[in-house]
Amino acid sequence: MEKEIFDHGLNLNRRHFLSKLSLGLGSAALGSLLIPDLFTGNSLGKNDDLRKxxxxxxxxxxxxxxxxxxxxxxxxxxxxxxxxxxxxxxxxxxxxxxxxxxxxxxxxxxxxxxxxxxxxxxxxxxxxxxxxxxxxxxxxxxxxxxxxxxxxxxxxxxxxxxxxxxxxxxxxxxxxxxxxxxxxxxxxxxxxxxxxxxxxxxxxxxxxxxxxxxxxxxxxxxxxxxxxxxxxxxxVLYLSDQEGMSKADRRKMLDNLAALNHHAYEKIGDPEIQAKVAQYELAYRMQTAVPEAxxxxxxxxxxxxxxxxxxxxxxxxxxxxxxxxxxxxxxxxxxxxxxxxxxxxxxxxxxxxxxxxxxxxxxxxxxxxxxxxxxxxxxxxxxxxxxxxxxxxxxxxxxxxxxxxxxxxxxxxxxxxxxxxxxxxxxxxxxxxxxxxxxxxxxxxxxxxxxxxxxxxxxxxxxxxxxxxxxxxxxxxxxxxxxxx
Incomplete structure (x- = not known):
């Protein structure tokens, strides 16, 4: 029996949420931002009223x-x-x-x-x-x-x-x-x-x-x-793109990698897979933000x-x-x-x-x-x-x-x-x-x-x-x- 992680405050379970989103990296990252517990396997119980x-x-x-x-x-x-x-x-x-x-x-x-x-x-x-x-x-x-x-x-x-x-x-x-x-x-x-x-x-x-x-x-x-x-x-080491890689190529590579990770997550259910997706997306955004900061x-x-x-x-x-x-x-x-x-x-x-x-x-x-x-x-x-x-x-x-x-x-x-x-x-x-x-x-x-x-x-x-x-x-x-x- 599949284990469901359910957030009663949003009346939304993980499988339903993912089924309504595209497989793009941005969508996966958006999910992790909107519902941080969605991919962690650490559901919120009745005594855990903290929303991240x-x-x-x-x-x-x-x-x-x-x-x-x-x-x-x-x-x-x-x-x-x-x-x-x-x-x-x-x-x-x-x-x-x-x-x-x-x-x-x-x-x-x-x-x-x-x-x-x-x-x-x-x-x-x-x-x-x-x-x-x-x-x-x-x-x-x-x-x-x-x-x-x-x-x-x-x-x-x-x-x-x-x-x-x-x-x-x-x-x-x-x-x-x-x-x-x-x-x-x-x-x-x-x-x-x-x-x-x-x-x-x-x-x-x-x-x-x-x-x-x-x-x-x-x-x-x-x-x-x-x-x-x-x-x-x-x-931040390894944050920059390799020589010869354009931003468009980087974006396409990360989108494809996100699709593969999503497929692996559907089969295995390891929440760390989704955490990696969010980290890749953060690293992509950091390429612009870190040099400025x-x-x-x-x-x-x-x-x-x-x-x-x-x-x-x-x-x-x-x-x-x-x-x-x-x-x-x-x-x-x-x-x-x-x-x-x-x-x-x-x-x-x-x-x-x-x-x-x-x-x-x-x-x-x-x-x-x-x-x-x-x-x-x-x-x-x-x-x-x-x-x-x-x-x-x-x-x-x-x-x-x-x-x-x-x-x-x-x-x-x-x-x-x-x-x-x-x-x-x-x-x-x-x-x-x-x-x-x-x-x-x-x-x-x-x-x-x-x-x-x-x-x-x-x-x-x-x-x-x-x-x-x-x-x-x-x-x-x-x-x-x-x-x-």
Missing amino acids: GLPHFAPKAKRVIYLFQNGAPSQLESFDFKPKLRDLWGQELPESIRQGQRLTGMTASQNSFPMVGSFCDFQQYGQARAWVSSLFPHTAKIVDDICIIKSMHTEAINHDPALTFFQTGAQQGNRPSMGSWLSYGLGSENNNLPAFTVLLSKGKGNGQGVYAKLWSNGFLPSAHQGVQFSNGEDP TDLSKEPDSVFEMYGEDSRKPGTFAANCLLARKLSESGVRFVQLYHQGWDQHGNLPNEMTVQAKDVDQASAALVKDLKQRGLLDETLVIWGGEFGRTNYSQGQLTQDNYGRDHHPRCFSIWMAGGGIKPGIVYGATDDLGYNITENPVHVHDFQATVLHQLGLDHERLTYRHLGRKFRLTDVSGRVIKDLLV
């Missing part, structure tokens, strides 16, 4: 730009000032503070844990009198536009699971990323561009790898996977000066921040930047100084640029890494050199725009910067809050897979309403 492209409630943000600092910046050299650590320089971390915390293999064999204060100077800025280190002078100037969260925490203690946890809600792979969930839940604002794009850059510090699983669609339909943009002549040549000199001299160099963090603004402005729902180089287990004073200079000006410029264009209120900007850094030195401690190991118990990130309260500092840690003392924010709380700002209830944005309903926040998470306007 329609939020659960009025959103505060339309899109997200996530500036992920891969490798974990030290909160003690950025936004969590602990002067007492300077007074206790070289003294042993009390066991009453450490409380038997799990350690990485890099420090588990240490016989001592000498505390180390920051080499940076700190000053207070803005109405909230937020402490910001001397490594981030440009961020210091926008503190009244951002919300600094000093009480983030996670269970993951190593890079890969911690990074994967932030992006997918699970420490293991094969789960949809946050961008994929937003693409699935809300669709794209611009049908000529992907809903989810990824940009990569490398700093000069010790880098950790990033992998395609971080922007994977997981078990969601493949149409929701992130599209990685490169810094070469072709921002990634063209920075028309930006005035004043904009490049605001983002910094590196913004003229493709593939740098600064250039990617400017490109992220362009893509977001063009309607890309989720723009993910990964900047590698924050893993300072040693030589922290030298490496982090260079690394912070890589990102500080451009990160602040992005917020200012969105604000002056009237886009910050509807664009949520996020800056932060996968965990924090220890208050004790890893390895040998000298007066001018030290390193910090991984610390999941407390760390800092900041958020701006998209209905997040500006000019506040949320959460607090103890005098030694080791444990949270006020308003803890778990990774799932962070994810629930991000979804909420885009009008999505994290408990209702689900997908049935392997006999159960999955969601980005797994079985926990709460919206941190104190952060919201």
Whole structure:
């Protein structure tokens, strides 16, 4: 017996719908746009009242730009000032503070844990009198536009699971990323561009790898996977037509391919066949839209000066921040930047100084640029890494050199725009910067809050897979309403 997928809201089943359409690629793509669940095999039940492209409630943000600092910046050299650590320089971390915390293999064999204060100077800025280190002078100037969260925490203690946890809600792979969930839940604002794009850059510090699983669609339909943009002549690889192929030839080829795929779908019933058809059609439209959306040549000199001299160099963090603004402005729902180089287990004073200079000006410029264009209120900007850094030195401690190991118990990130309260500092840690003392924010709380700002209830944005309903926040998470306007 043939399995029917039926949408009661439209009173239309899949077979009837397809029988009334031509076999052309445009018609198949139109079907996927009008009824996103038509080809997914994930029918809408009575408890799933989300219609793709329609939020659960009025959103505060339309899109997200996530500036992920891969490798974990030290909160003690950025936004969590602990002067007492300077007074206790070289003294042993009390066991009453450490409380038997799990350690990485890099420090588990240490016989001592000498505390180390920051080499940076700190000053207070803005109405909230937020402490910001001397490594981030440009961020210091926008503190009244951002919300600094000093009480983030996670269970993951190593890079890969911690990074994967932030992006997918699970420490293991094969789960949809946050961008994929937003693409699935809300669709794209611009049908000529992907809903989810990824940009990569490398700093000069010790880098950790990033992998395609971080922007994977997981078990969601493949149409929701992130599209990685490169810094070469072709921002999206294999998007251009081959030499000698005209647009008419390309159109005819895709129409014929769509007819063959439709025939295969009728025989096999695999929904991924239809997802591929939609992807081919999107790629065809992107041939015109992507070059326009990634063209920075028309930006005035004043904009490049605001983002910094590196913004003229493709593939740098600064250039990617400017490109992220362009893509977001063009309607890309989720723009993910990964900047590698924050893993300072040693030589922290030298490496982090260079690394912070890589990102500080451009990160602040992005917020200012969105604000002056009237886009910050509807664009949520996020800056932060996968965990924090220890208050004790890893390895040998000298007066001018030290390193910090991984610390999941407390760390800092900041958020701006998209209905997040500006000019506040949320959460607090103890005098030694080791444990949270006020308003803890778990990774799932962070994810629930991000979804909420885009009008999505994290408990209702689900997908049935392997006999159960999955969601980005797994079985926990709460919206941190104190952060919201």
